[in-house]
Amino acid sequence: MKKLYNLLTFLILSAVVYTSCTPDKYDLEKTDIKSEDLVEGIAYTITHDTENPNIVYLTSLMESNYQSLWSHPQGRSQTQKDTLKIAFPGVYKVLFGVNTRGGVVFAADSAEFVIDEFYSGFVDHILWTNLTGGVGHEKTWRLDYGSYGLAAGPLTYCEPQTTWDEWQAGTASIGWAPAWVGNEWIIEEADKDSRMTFSLIDGAEITTHKVTEGVDEEGTFSLDVDNHTITTTDATILRSNNFIANATNWNQNLAILELTENQLMVGVRRTNDEGDYLYVWNFVSDEYAENYVPEDLPDPEPILPDGWQDDVAKVVSYDIKWVLSPETPFNWANLDGSLMNGDWVSPETYPDWTGFNATIPETYSNFSLTTNSQDNTVEMVLPDGTESSGTFELDEKGIYTFSGVTPEFNICSWVNLSTTAENQWRILSIEKNLSGDVTGMWVGALSTEKPEYMCYKLVPQMGNSEADASGTELDVDNTKLLFGNLEDNNDKFRIEIYNEYGDTQSAPPVVPADVVFENSIEITFTLQGITLLDGAAGSYKTAIQMADADWSISDWGDGTGAGETTITGDGTYTVSWTPSSPYETALVFCVDVVDLIPDLSDLTAVSVTVDKVVMY
Template sequence: MKTLKFINILKSAFVATVVLTTACQPDEYELGQVLSKSELKYEVVQDSDDPNAVIIKALNPGTQPYWITPMGRSTKLQDTVRIPFAGDYTFVYGVISRGGVVQADPLVVTITTNNLNYVSDPLWTLLTGGVGNEKVWYLDLNADGESRYFAGPLYFYGTDDSWATVTEGQTVEGDVWNWQPDWKGNSWLMAAGDYGSMTFSLKGNAVITVDHKMLGRQESGTFFLDAAAKKLTITDASPLHDSNRDGHVVNWGDIKLMSLTENTMQLAVLRDKALSGEDPCLLVYNFISKDYYDNWVPDDMPDPEPVLPAGWKDDVSKVIAVTDVITWKLSTSNPIDWANLDGSRMNGWNQPADYPDWLGVVDPSIYEGFSLQINSSTGAVVYTAPDGNVEQGSYTLDDKGFYTFTGINPSFPVVGWANFELTADKQLRILSIEKDGLGNLSGMWVGAKDPVKPEYIAYHLVPSVSGGAGSDPAAIVKGYLCSKTWKIDSDREYDVDAPWAEGRYQGPVIFSDYASWSWNPLPGEQYGAGEVGIDYGTMKFNEDGTVIIKQRVRRFTYEEELGGVTQTLVRRGLPQTGDVLETDEIVTLNGIWVFNLDTWSLKLSVDMLHPWTADYAVADWGNITVFRAEENVLILQVMRSQELSEEDAMPMGYVFVPVE
């Protein structure tokens, strides 16, 4: 495609506009004879009813008119230029023909009246401050990377978006969409900086001056606001914008007004595909007034807060999957520090040698006896002071990580003059969570907020169980197994809510899908729960891998006629009226046990302690799954056999509690 070659030399702005206008025309013109000035025919007349309205008419057929007017350029055969203020105004008529471009001599029109109706619409006042005033606007991004009203300085909209969709919230058909990126998360959009100012003035005429500080140029021109069409036309200047998109727009003066208030304005220009290499869209630049910028006061921003990882509440409520009881102790390496409000540690002390002389020497023997035992199922807490004094109470843990305690009041020295204490509100806040290489909970930092300074005194807690198991899950389970002599919980000493609606963890046996329902029969109600008032014995796991089970065996018989012969049979399940108790004895079973952490399986070489009424229903009482292990409860599951019980196969969870 050829572009026109101009014989006469025009102003650079005029040439650039003509090239952009004609470059995409489908016709290919050859140079011919250029029209002379004497051949140019046009009219510039004032409306007799409104002398501020100047009517311009092009009278050269077969040519493209190109007008330069005080209110901008026009390529119409006939147009009306409305000038609100009295004064001398210059009009230039030109034509583009196959032979080139020619302009007539400038024509000066003197207007002696004012017609402020042209600029009386409230939008003119919002844009300029009103007749006789001017208003300064800034792009909503400064050198500090701060956007004071909008999320960022630049939004993106579909080509059919407009005042109707943005300000009025209308739903329209077509290319309608938007992306409103925040600058802080998308700083690649444009550099932070002082982009200069843009002044719309109605002092004598509609004049705009733009100081493009980031582009290194100043511009001055005229503008006209079509309030009805919500269109802003700027001549010889462009709105403030970034260097990244300076060459992506054909006409920066052809602007859609998307929104306008006393303090804010959004102006849209069309991104050109040929220039940008991207599909067309509206580049919507966001502006704020100088008055708003100068008087802006930052919102009272909330204090920064610790950001805890997903699932943190479960992490600190169960040191391993089977226990709701965690005993916390202070770290022997770095028990104390100070932390910022976001939870980050101020000093980063990790070893005793890191601690400064002004604080003191880390001596774990000072706080060795301290522990804080937390039961997430019951909300109970037991505080043991370093001197052995014990206080019992309760606690809550909210969604922001605040522990609030009642009934305990710990206060003791940790390092030098720094003490372990709660706040005046009896609170500690979780600041961070620590896990080992296997993803197991290995510690947490909790803080007591300073009543004056924006900081926490931070304490480093690590989970622990008796026997020095630390946070090794297998060692913890084994520690709980061996810590007590266990019995079946026929009296329901353990009774807590399950995580599903109306579910319970309670003995002596649990039938459940462990997701939506549970059934917990009492002794005498179902064979799995045993007989009423019967103690079925004890079970003791030893650290050497041996287990001793003292199992109560109660066999009932009954008579039944089979094939004309009366036979004595052993009752399976709960005894019935008329049954005879043939055996009631304690049998001691000596065996070995092995726990596998990968499968949470517990293998016994002898049968697990169980109600004898259920003896027939399980094929292997030594094949066990550990469902829960805590200091005062075990829940061990065995699988009911479909073949033996003549019922569906399902796990039977037996609840064990310590023998007093």
């Protein structure tokens, strides 16, 4: 007996007001459309492809100023013409509707069409096979609680527009990939027994058993192998009760990021007041889970770069004074040292629940930890001025063990800086500038409850009058900055920070005498308003132009210098220069973008902001 597919009507859509459609004239020569007017053959047609009858065309006959609404076996759509590709024989229903000035109107009755034969071409794809086991088979999946060597836990947070291609290429922006252990609030343990099954036995069907939701569902699904999405009807994927209200679409065109024989990852867009984000639910096949034998592997560890001991010792004849970063003082890290919250880059980017904001750094500005790599002594000053001294050991893994000092104080709200019970920190990563100087070091205290580190960013400063290793920031008055086609005899777009022979000489954006550095200088700037002509090159080298007061140190860059970068359009860029000897007092201080001028559609639309100049 041929299976009859009963579809949900557009109960949700009927409540939506489509403000974009306000026609002056309505079909069938009536002021308003009524349900009785939306009849097959008059308001719309359902036709089969002449060569492949399993391809079905849904075509609206209404005027184009009416938005068409369809509910069909493969989901819902709002197009004038839709194409269905139905693999399995059966009797299928279509409900047609339109938006009118009085609201959404649907046909009084759904129309039916018949598929007589099975057509394997629509499901003969590796993704269909991975999801269902193939035609005539079914496959059961469960949520991955992080026990099978695939995902860290049942849920991964990603940027809203994350795509299959980005995930497959390894370029997806992951906000958080928490382990379930230690984050049990994400989903109850009882849902380890929840299951969903995708079947290609006489149709494309989904069945679910949801423990904490307390429902068993039966529905249909369609898989778009080109766009890597899945649509379900009358059933939803497995999920956590805690997240159901956070998203409005659990059925239509859900993003698939991974689909192998053993692993499935499905993304659902968050739509509540927390902001747009992608909840990616991680699943593992029942067969794989039940037969999984974990490898006896050691826990991952941070991998530090070659020469890291010299980096943290710096110059052995001097102390290093470490302070807590005012920009990114704390985070959490995985066992391999990678930060869990990579988008925390300034006080403004920390979420409110951390309690950290731009007013906090001042409260711990007195804290310092001064280490001497010659005699392994350490001196500590806490934020309240309390001083102590002791010794430290640093082993080959990058683990500090302190004696006589215990770094511990409150950073903000409930966040504390502290070492482990053994008074230890482990170096997780080392940050450097373009010149190779250490600008920061993440150290972490291993949690006793979770496989993670609570970590802190220390910024180095050199003792004994040596220049601060974190750099000295130069004040720049952007209101006096000049930029554009400042030299008519070439095609360079110039950013003039100071030029004794230019217009900034009389109104300098910087104090020339303040431009003093021994090791290097970094200039970070933002370009906006760039529109390129058709056929433009699309990428342009920077060229630093520097000269000091007596012309003894200079650089007339041609775009090939080690610290140069490539401009490709609007964005924030950083360039750097390392002189052969100390540089004192600016005579010429510019950054050129080579050959950009003739490729610009509108030079006047381009703006420049110098975000930061740091001297080392």
